[in-house]
């Protein structure tokens with residue numbers, strides 16, 4: 012099991028990104044020294060779900076570069092001791108994938124690559140609306156837990172498992188160090204029946220079934236690569252299932268639920284709730300000490316955290332790195348304290364399927380255009396899906412008191428200080444107002460951390476002599 016690996020996530024969104032990432036590695040390495048860079052999908056895709064709808068797993072989307080650029084990136088990363096992780100979107104393909112096209116046409120080899128039923132079930136998709144759609148070509152209904160353009164693969168079919176074995180082997184040969192596995196806990200449907208609807212009790216226990224775990228074990232175990240799980244619906248995840256998943260197939264589990272417990276609930280991302288600090292901090296205190304837990308404050312699936320929680324980005328960094336934090340994940344630009352993008356007030360300008368569906372739902376409920384757009388602009392994933400501002404990076408690099416240099420400092424502490432690395436956690440206080448106080452303890456040493464999300468007091472870390480080690484200023 013991997014311990015103390017720092018992961019840095021990049022979401023490709025601009026022309027020439029593969030070359031650009033390679034060019035920026037020296038700077039990222041100097042400031043943060045990540046062990047891995049996880050790059051979100053840059054494979055061939057119609058881009059209906061921002062690349063998470065792959066139409067060819069072994070081809071690079073032209074605008075990002077080509078295989079030569081990718082090899083160059085791997086070489087530069089190696090020079091800096093960084094492994095490249097790819098995103099394996101495995102639960103579903105794009106509707107444009109040749110497997111689906113052939114499956115629709117009854118091709119004997121491909122006909123069971125997807126989940127086809129004669130009659131649809133009453134399941135709802137994570138993006139809203141029914142989870143089954145009719146294919147006139149096939150004369151049956153196919154399952155899509157996400158958008159209708161993302162048909163679910165059938166992992167009860169050994170041919171599908173073999174396809175992904177080959178895809179993993181292909182990329183391993185190109186020099187990748189591992190994978191982040193998308194929607195990892197919901198792969199294999201073992202029980203296609205009525206009534207198990209996303210969002211209702213029983214759903215997640217149903218999905219995190221033994222079939223999924225055994226598929227993952229077959230695919231990922233003993234590959235000598237770093238495997239990072241993305242379980243869907245993190246906040247519902249039981250410890251038992253977490254251990255099963257991580258022990259059998261993964262080194263760590265990247266948990267988006269750590270964000271959602273604060274101010275939203277799974278499958279209701281079209282609502283804005285006041286931040287529930289108690290709920291959030293309690294969950295973190297429970298999960299952070301797990302060695303395979305990967306804590307994230309941001310990702311490509313969430314708005315920017317300093318905007319979302321209206322807080323000094325340094326306090327967020329302290330939450331992420333001063334709690335026990337074995338495999339933390341930094342999302343591009345987080346280390347600059349980047350705020351939400353200034354998104355359009357016109358829904359037509361949004362490409363992301365999530366933003367559009369939230370808008371439609373809100374309008375259907377009777378919200379005005381302005382009201383619906385106010386919500387979309389705040390919660391849209393597009394807020395974080397913009398290229399890094401490298402000019403800002405260079406400016407912050409030069410300023411001692413910048414957020415970037417705060418991240419450098421706190422990461423050095425996380426790497427080198429034994430109490431912060433390995434100390435146990437003792438919670439002192441969790442307050443509704445956003446105050447979180449705890450000790451980190453190792454042998455006879457004891458550090459005290461005071462975090463204040465309300466902004467009423469400065470957050471700090473004091474060592475056992477009462478000396479200030481870190482201050483959120």
Ligand code: GLC
Nearest residue numbers: 060063100157193194311312
């Ligand atoms: C994962 C991705 C998200 C995507 C979804 C469907 O949760 O992180 O961006 O929309 O899977 O592939």
